[in-house]
Amino acid sequence: MSHTTAEIIETLKSKKLRVTPQRFAVYANLLGREDHPTAEQLLRDLNKDVPTASQATLYSSLQALRGVGLIRDVRIEEGVCRYDANVGLHHHFRCNSCGAIEDVAWENFQQVGAGQLRVGLKVESYEVTVRGVCDRCQ
Amino acid sequence: MSHTTAEIIETLKSKKLRVTPQRFAVYANLLGREDHPTAEQLLRDLNKDVPTASQATLYSSLQALRGVGLIRDVRIEEGVCRYDANVGLHHHFRCNSCGAIEDVAWENFQQVGAGQLRVGLKVESYEVTVRGVCDRCQ
DNA sequence: CTTTGTGCAAACGATTTGCAGGATG
DNA sequence: CATCCTGCAAATCGTTTGCACAAAG
Numbered sequence: 001m002s003h004t005t006a007e008i009i010e011t012l013k014s015k016k017l018r019v020t021p022q023r024f025a026v027y028a029n030l031l032g033r034e035d036h037p038t039a040e041q042l043l044r045d046l047n048k049d050v051p052t053a054s055q056a057t058l059y060s061s062l063q064a065l066r067g068v069g070l071i072r073d074v075r076i077e078e079g080v081c082r083y084d085a086n087v088g089l090h091h092h093f094r095c096n097s098c099g100a101i102e103d104v105a106w107e108n109f110q111q112v113g114a115g116q117l118r119v120g121l122k123v124e125s126y127e128v129t130v131r132g133v134c135d136r137c138q
Numbered sequence: 139m140s141h142t143t144a145e146i147i148e149t150l151k152s153k154k155l156r157v158t159p160q161r162f163a164v165y166a167n168l169l170g171r172e173d174h175p176t177a178e179q180l181l182r183d184l185n186k187d188v189p190t191a192s193q194a195t196l197y198s199s200l201q202a203l204r205g206v207g208l209i210r211d212v213r214i215e216e217g218v219c220r221y222d223a224n225v226g227l228h229h230h231f232r233c234n235s236c237g238a239i240e241d242v243a244w245e246n247f248q249q250v251g252a253g254q255l256r257v258g259l260k261v262e263s264y265e266v267t268v269r270g271v272c273d274r275c276q
Numbered sequence: 277c278t279t280t281g282t283g284c285a286a287a288c289g290a291t292t293t294g295c296a297g298g299a300t301g
Numbered sequence: 302c303a304t305c306c307t308g309c310a311a312a313t314c315g316t317t318t319g320c321a322c323a324a325a326g
Contacts, residue, residue, distance in 0.1 A: 018300055020306065039290075054308045059291060064306095075213065079290065079316090093259055118242075120273030121231055128266050135258030156325055158281060177315075192283045197316060202281090217291085217315065 003031050015068035025049040026061045030071055030085035036092075036101045038080045076101055076129055091128040097137035104130060141169045153206035163187040164199045168209055168223035174230075174239045176218045214239055214267055229266040235275035242268060 008028050012019050029045050030037070037045075043058045062083060065071045074082040076094050082101065089106040109128045146166050150157050167183050168175070175183075181196045200221060203209045212220040214232050220239065227244040247266045 018305065020300075022307075052308070054310095055290090056292080056309075057307055060306075063292095075216065078213065078219075081216075081290080093261075096262060120276075121268075122271040122276060123231075123268055124234060124270040126266055126268040128264055130259075130261055130264040132262040133260040138258075138260060156280060158325075160282075190283070192285095193315090194284075194317080195282055198281070201317095219315080 003028070011070065015070060017064055017068060022046065022050050022053050022057050023061045023064065025053075026058065027065055027070060027085070030065075030083055034102070036074050036082040036084050038082050040080075042083065074101065091130065093130045093132065093134075095134035095137055096131050097133050100134055100136075102134070104128070141166070149208065153208060155202055155206060160184065160188050160191050160195050161199045161202065163191075164196065165203055165208060165223070168203075168221055172240070174212050174220040174222050176220050178218075180221065212239065229268065231268045231270065231272075233272035233275055234269050235271050238272055238274075240272070242266070 005028075008024060008031065009019050012023065012027065017023065025046050026042060029042065039055070039058060039062070042062075043053070043055055046053045046058055062071065062073075066073065069087060071083055071085050072087050074084050074092060076082065076092055077099070086103060091104040091106065091109055092101055093104050094101045143166075146162060146169065147157050150161065150165065155161065163184050164180060167180065177193070177196060177200070180200075181191070181193055184191045184196055200209065200211075204211065207225060209221055209223050210225050212222050212230060214220065214230055215237070222241075224241060229242040229244065229247055230239055231242050232239045
């Protein structure tokens, strides 16, 4: 799951996105972490690479990346939006104690049937949000 | 599932909430509907009963009701918060076309196992959000 | 009469937008 | 060089808060 600079640039280009230092930094950062940072955390990191980068740039990079499907956003908490470079099928677990959010393998909920809802509803997708206490907090 | 004025007042009192016209109106409104209105919609309705009621009052009523468990909030969409007087266990379905949100019986996802996640996670609750197209929109 | 709620307006915090100058392909 | 991106500041939008007055029990 390691990504070289060249690979990241290639990915961005393949999605027809211009490769700017800001955009590269945001995407590389997201690819390299397992947690699901907020915009605030991402901006702090981005500013280590590009000190002059503004929120507007961060948000526009996130929008561009999301627009081509390279990242998704995770809305588990009130008010804030978190970001995730893992765009494969998976659900989320949020620790009620420390707030950490981790991925849950899709197969663990595979048995959720899509045809079981009331007649007339065409199910296109679903997501399971699990809440509890993680091992570190117990 | 019909609620009389007296019953609603009784419910509020049993939760040690003072019964004000504003609070009553908000709760009665939520009890009487199946959809999941936003604060904006609730305020519009509230102002039909109490024209002088402000947003601050609406939000404080909602907070009070939520605090004693009479309502819950539903966060399915970006930015807005929706409210639901159905506090029993259930999941939600959101139509990707018209945005309507309806309840999904808990049993339809009963088979979602709570002990199936990775070792170390203590699951306390989970919710399933289903997205698709409702019958009216098809 | 004590406590809690209301209503106004101002404050907030996350995200968005307008726009002039700058970088990318 | 045409297009798209950046960065600044100001704007937006849902929700929250401070505070003086009013209502509930």
